[in-house]
Amino acid sequence: MFRPLPDSPEGPTVTVFVEGQPVVARDGETAASVLLRHLGTARITPVSESPRAPFCMMGCCFDCLAEIDGKGSTQSCLVPVREGMTIARQMGARKVVA
Amino acid sequence: MAQPDYIVIGAGTVGVSLAYGLQKRGQAVCVVDGGARDFRAARANFGLVWVQGKGGNLPAYARWTAESAALWPGFRDALEQCSGIGVDYQKPGGLAFSLSEQALRDRRAVLEVIGGGALPEGVEMLDRDALQARLPDAPLGPDVAGASYGASDGHVNPLKLLAALQQGVLQLGGEILWDWPVQTLRTTDHGYELTGPDGAKLRAANVIVAAGLATSGIVAPLGIDSPLRPQRGQLLVTERMAPMLPMPCSGLRQTADGTVMIGATHEDVGLDTGTTQASATILAERALRILPALGGARIVRQWSGLRVLSPDGGPLYTQPESYPGLWTVSCHSGVTLAAVHAERLAEQILAGALTGDTRHFSEDRFHVPTPA
Amino acid sequence: MMIFDVAIIGAGPAGMQAACDLRRRDLSVVVLDEQPAPGGQIWRGVERNCQPGSHLAQGLGAEYRQGADVARSFRASGADYRPLSRVWQIEESSKEAMAQGWQVFVTRESQAEVIEARRILLANGAQERPVPFPGWTRPGVLTVGAAQILLKSGGLLPEGPVWICGAGPLPLLYAHQLRKLGGQIAGFLDTAPRDTLRRGLPHLNGALRDWKSLAKGLGWQAGMRLSGLRRETGVTQLRAEGGDRLERIRWQTPEGEKSATAGVLLIHEGLVPSVHPTLSLQCEHAWSDAQQSLRPVLDPWGETTRSGLFVAGDAAGIDGAKAALAKGALAAIGIARSLGVLSDARARHARVAGDRALSKARAARPLLDSLYPAPEGKIGDDTIVCRCEELTAGQIRAAARRGAADPDRVKAETRAGMGPCQGRQCGYTIARLIAEAHDMPRADVGFHNIRPPLKPVTLGELASLGKTKA
């Protein structure tokens, strides 16, 4: 769906873990952006259990809700990547006890 | 509609429960509702159909509540069928938590007073282990000492209940006039006349004033005393969660949609429907003492409503002798009482008099003659 | 606890400008923004992207690069800037505590915190107008703004057959930026009505005062034509089809139905002010027919109907970045005046330049508003309107017809607007459907009540505020 600019600004990169898989991300990129280009979706809705992907990227649609470093229902488009961050899609309604 | 048999003022839960009950009994009912800025307890409440602990000071209220809870399943079936709207009613019993051993003992004492010396029928005291066994998906916090369990308790989606009752009234041939705030209510030779917006008039032989907190003001010019006061309750609700609470609890219930409601405060702040961060924090702290695992759950909304309270917290039904055909009906627990309102109270209104337990709910009870 | 003179929410053009000006008057300022760096929407990532020789900064254009200077002045202003800080509630402090003051509730790195200030400036910007169509929830469909954010913050270009559909300056700008950076677009579906030029004509004269912006816009259009990009006009009834991913799009033009394979569909139908904070604080709002949206009612100093609470930038009405700078400057004067640092006479004198800049920056707006009106096309009954609760237009219509034309009633009966986005995606559509069902002007319907929190907050964060106080 999205690819990095061919001569992407040098800048530092970090490695994050998307559902266990290491993914290299550009410093400054958000978790939503990584989900989008790596998996293409961010969550399964709790109502009809259909897949959704980040839609607005600026915090106003909530379709990027994901589990980041274990914290559920996080708006992944507002979270910049960090070295070692774990990112996972949110599958349906949240569970209190994981 | 030609002149209706009954006009009901207020399309909140109380008003439309009665309208639905009367319409079901063959009466032509017209309901009028107020403006967008009105106080509407029916849109702000917690959704419990709750029996345990009610009526400590008013035994008739305890019985009336229990009767309603018993009527609820049949009332639900008929209402859902008539309106085509599901109301998410369930009756799995309910829990009231105690956050210390002392609180648990106090809880038992209160319930035993209501039960006349023993726990009322259907009520059990659960210690911590027994309680945890009933809530396998909700690890209890260390402060929880136990809970009382009431088998008659249940819950419902109060917003769907309201919509279903309104739809039920329409389905049965009744009428609802929205945005029709009554300005004045006066007597005529054949009953009553209401003046609404732009001088519009409505007449009927029978009028039921069920306008929540506005009730007192509507009947005061007729010299009828309806002593009601507002009490603010603030609530929180979480995002949708996987099922964790199999039954409603005092102050904590998981809805059919999965959201967890947390409530409610008791504040005497007059007619203020604002919310405060301080109250949200208090509600959050209490919820986390009971279920610490909820700490990561996200609150999506905080709101408040004004309870409609009589001086002793019980219902307030009046049929003043000098005003035949005129009724006032207000109460705090309009969701719990919806079934008994639609069935028993509607029957009594049709019969023209309060009988049995409801005789205890008139405002007379607050006019204790003072010794000369 | 420190009480700031001013708390500013938003470090975009308006917030940064106001912060710089307030600091120059020696007022203490805290600036809260949920982004990791200053810039707001237009200048997102500007500090990092504007490294010397950056290809990306070149592609994003001169107007983007100008943001670097503003960000630099802002960093040097001495304002207490707190990035990654999400404001989830604002409350007026209880009267005894302060003569007049506010509490701002913020979460930063999962830690909740209260910040106190004597005045509040909301410089929280705008969002893209949500316009539902069949399939708009399907992965592969994003807003144009979202794609531009991916470009500014991640250096990402869309791929697969990429379609842009909508109207307004932003899609043209983005298409232009993509072209310069080597991105590929399969086609541009223009939803502006075909008589749009005739509509715009009466506003052309006024707009010429801002001829630079007009020339720029015309340049983008011409560039698009020259590039040979497929362009369709008069587009309606867009659909995004596929399974779990977007596969095909379908649309109507006056010539008939057309379709194409698609990997990414980027949509945009203009901007609306972000009014959730002012709505939740029960400020008065007015309906703008030209922009088909609400905006807070402001006095000439940018103050809302709640004293001590100011709004600047696109949150006060869509006027663009230059106007946001001017509004930020004017609000700073208004705030200094309200804090008694500036006499009324001096404040009036000080605002002359700002007024002039604002009026010039707004000159082309009536033209733009008439060129790109909000879409009016009928929303099909099975189209999802509320993305969070997954409610369709048919369900909303049924509820709308059932009773009073009251958005709160419809919300209560359907749950539309009760999900985590709190109606940011569905609010206007619901009001539109209610207006349609009751055959009344859209302006008379209003918006549902916005309740706290402004953004979801965890129970743990809420509870933690009690412990720190005790």
Ligand SMILES: Cc1cc2nc3c(=O)[nH]c(=O)nc-3n(C[C@H](O)[C@H](O)[C@H](O)COP(=O)(O)OP(=O)(O)OC[C@H]3O[C@@H](n4cnc5c(N)ncnc54)[C@H](O)[C@@H]3O)c2cc1C
């Ligand atoms: C925080 C909170 C939690 C609660 N939790 C529960 C619970 O768990 N279980 C339970 O059983 N109960 C609960 N309740 C109580 C329940 O909500 C009320 O008993 C019930 O909704 C009362 O409804 P009502 O119809 O009397 O009043 P309202 O809902 O207030 O309705 C009054 C209606 O009258 C109309 N009106 C007013 N003035 C006029 C006029 N002049 N002309 C025409 N119409 C007029 C208004 O527009 C309004 O629609 C709770 C209440 C609150 C505040």
Ligand SMILES: Cc1cc2nc3c(=O)[nH]c(=O)nc-3n(C[C@H](O)[C@H](O)[C@H](O)COP(=O)(O)OP(=O)(O)OC[C@H]3O[C@@H](n4cnc5c(N)ncnc54)[C@H](O)[C@@H]3O)c2cc1C
């Ligand atoms: C997605 C998008 C892309 C745009 N791209 C361009 C463009 O490329 N060129 C152009 O000319 N115009 C663009 N615009 C138009 C833009 O509105 C204005 O140009 C300009 O950015 C407005 O400035 P502002 O200061 O009013 O608000 P903004 O620049 O929008 O800044 C508002 C800031 O407030 C912050 N904020 C909002 N709510 C909260 C909260 N609750 N807590 C903490 N922080 C908060 C946001 O993170 C943001 O940084 C875009 C608009 C959008 C929505």
Ligand code: FES
């Ligand atoms: S993508 Fe819309 S909120 Fe994150």
